[in-house]
Amino acid sequence: MIHCRTIEEVQEAVQAHRWVRLCGRGSKPALFGGASPDAETVCLSGLVGVERYDPAEYVFTAQAGTPLQVIEAMLAEEGQYLPVDAMFVERGGSLGGLVAANLAGPGRYRYGGVRDFLLGARFVDGRGRLVRGGGRVVKNAAGFDLARLMVGSMGLLAALVEVSFKVFPRPEAYGSVRARYDGLKGALAAMERLSRAQFDIDALDLAPEGFPSGRTWLWARMGGREEALAARLAAFLQALEEGPAEVDVAWDEEEARFWRDARELAWVEEGETVVKVPLTPKQALRLERGFAEAESCAPLGVRYGVAGNVAWLRFGHLPKEKMVELDERLAAMGLAGLVVMGEPGVRWLGEQGWRNVFFDRVKAVLDPEGRFV
Amino acid sequence: MPGSAFFSALEEIYPPERLLRRPAALAAYESDALTAFRVRPLAVVLAESQQEVIDTVRACYEHGVPFVARGSGTSLSGGSLPIEDGIVIALNRLNRILLVDPARRVAVVEPGVANLAVSQAAEPFGLYYAPDPSSQPICTIGGNVAFNSGGAHCLKYGMTTNHVLGLKVVLPDGEVVTLGGDSLESVGPDLVGLFVGSEGLFGIALEITLRLLPRPASFRTILAAYRSMKQAGEAVAAVVDSGLLPGAIEMMDALAIEAAEASVQAGYPEGAAAVLIVELEGEEAQVEAEFKTLVQVIEASGAYEVRVAQDVAQRARIWKGRKGAFSAVGRLSPDYVVQDGVVPRTRLGEAMAEIERLSKAYGLRVANVFHAGDGNLHPLILYDGREEGALERAEALAAEILAMCIDMGGSITGEHGVAIEKRAFLPKMYGEVDMDVMVELRESVDPKGIANRGKMLEVGPWRREG
């Protein structure tokens, strides 16, 4: 394993090895490609530091290995935050890892995910070149958007060394409504209605019990001015109508804990496997039916995040054969999966639509020899 | 010049009335909103189906004929300017809204659909499409995607790229690929993000999946008049510094106000050196709480007149002046060029002073009407094309403004794109290696260099030999 402290060291390390496996701070070992035993691991956690933070511009630039915790604390001091709601902050996640793995938490519902707040990036490509994409101002349409290309690229295209993000003022206070439904169907219907209504909802998640989903909790978070919050939540409760079997408002510690556990995947036991599956709210029921026919690889539990735009599937320990089965199952449903927790090895599952000729042509430029694995 | 085999191929695809070749018919396509440039294409095809576009691109590829996709031709940077010895693929008849799905809050459209038409189609469901370029009644989603177009609400809502979830694209060699999907979330590299803003160089978008948002429940719009641009610039900084996140912060200078008044009679305060429009939007209780802060900030900012829209009509009136200002300024002068460079918001005052200095030095009037909230300048440089050397002077002035934006750590374009007009400046904003990578990407995706040839990337001196 090579620990890089400077950009030059990253360039050298990339050029010196036939196969390179990139790693940030190691918060997501499952994402670590395990397929190529001959690959050298190049670790970017030594690239630490905030280069520039200008609260009045809503922009900061930092080295890719900088821990998300450092960034969070820095922004909080100025009353700002990264609305992306990065996952794995407490597990030691880095900024570069956030971009490469594209793992945004429930808060991304309101203003957008990693792709929506990333402004620019510098990266080392497979030829060892240092490339800059995007800019350091909140708006920029010049040239190909190479920075955005890095979002979700999982170390297959380049090693991120520096990133610039847009940030926002942080809501003064939060409150959440939680409502219990007897089944997923009712919760999905309520969620769909709420996501279309004129509420400024920060996060909207479904937390079902068991799998297939039994009783399902709908959580909706609202943030903003303290003085307005109670009235807003009251209006929201009214809009829920008679639907839920049980409903109340959560505040403070209890409220914060739910969302923190969601973004840290703290509702999952250590050693379990978690797969991220992007979908649409309509596909949630289909996904559950799909697994009903394949009990041997069915998950133990699920959370639906971002108003039903992502499912977090929780499994126990998954041996290789089960992975193969899961892969086929997701593909049959036309869904893609990313293994975000679990043993290193298989990362991609199901139908990976991005593997097409457009990607191949991009890869041929940034990593012609296929160094990054 | 392509041979007759190429035209035979086009005749196979199009009936005569949709394959234009006579000079009189071609004239309407010779330029876009960057009127200083005109090029006559060999032919214009009016596509009505996705398959026709695919077949056309394949014919172009086979015969090595360059093509330019064209939406409504409102590009301000020469993006839809034809290529000599090439054809124009006109897409504004490829304009079906294929789906509006309120449950998923998405719309799927063909590229020729006008920006505003998407919001109109979504309105019955209480939804809208957020990006709102001033040209939104006419400009197309295809053009918006190509240029990553913006509008007045970018600070809070982002640009076009932040609202595109999926794309069906015909690559320059005729291959058809699907990028992204219809979920807000994704796995794998963000290929949608790479395509949006590629200015037609990576091929043609045939189908676009857009994200829709619920209409804000309420608005609070304020108009403040200032005796100097500097004060107005400082007010912008103060608003942002107060922790508010307005939906829009727009600014106009005296010349822009004068033009807007003459054209749409919005009733802006008289004698203002600058006006600022700030709009808050969202749930009423929240907006009212924020509005108290906004009023305090504006009152402390030295505005000599402050107006608060009391109803929908007054709000519309305030916006009418702003949205109409652009074309109104155009009417002040026979010709104009507009720049859209970005500077750090905290340096707006400085930037405005520099533009004023340059305007005097070059003896050309410059009007400013722009997206202050994100530091996105829009100086309109007025000139008379009939006057010897006037265009060159306007271009030289524009170049100085762009250089200033780069020096300040900003961007040469916030939303109008590079295309023809800013080609020479892209290598000033990016380094040699960055430019190499862009050129290589273009060559890899479009080995024959036929998609919008000559735009954005000029193979120039930064290109290493071999």
Ligand SMILES: Cc1cc2nc3c(=O)[nH]c(=O)nc-3n(C[C@H](O)[C@H](O)[C@H](O)COP(=O)(O)OP(=O)(O)OC[C@H]3O[C@@H](n4cnc5c(N)ncnc54)[C@H](O)[C@@H]3O)c2cc1C
């Ligand atoms: C009065 C006025 C006000 C404006 N205000 C704004 C503003 O506020 N914000 C802003 O961002 N812009 C603004 N613009 C600029 C312009 O409207 C935008 O750039 C718009 O996106 C262009 O759309 P269009 O349909 O006219 O595209 P065109 O001008 O026809 O084409 C633009 C580019 O897109 C390419 N293209 C078109 N369709 C496709 C497709 N399907 N696939 C791939 N490439 C394609 C073309 O080849 C060309 O390079 C304004 C222009 C005018 C004239």
